[in-house]
């Protein structure tokens with residue numbers, strides 16, 4: 001049986017394979033709104049390679065983390081800005 005990584009996205013338990021980025025785990029949790037723009041518009045991943053900054057979320061209490069550039073770790077707590 002393959003090793004799995006468990007984390008939480010907005011309080012919801014998600015299990016992923018090692019090497020999965022947080023953006024994918026958020027999508028697996030059924031979330032599509034990662035953050036809000038300054039005008040309040042919902043935003044989500046655009047480039048998937050660390051450039052656009054649209055995928056920023058809070059990870060383990062640290063805000064403004066690029067979810068497309070962060071690997072999932074066991075016990076990680078992820079919050080989107082819904």
Ligand code: FES
Nearest residue numbers: 048050052053068
């Ligand atoms: S999706 Fe563009 S920085 Fe993450």
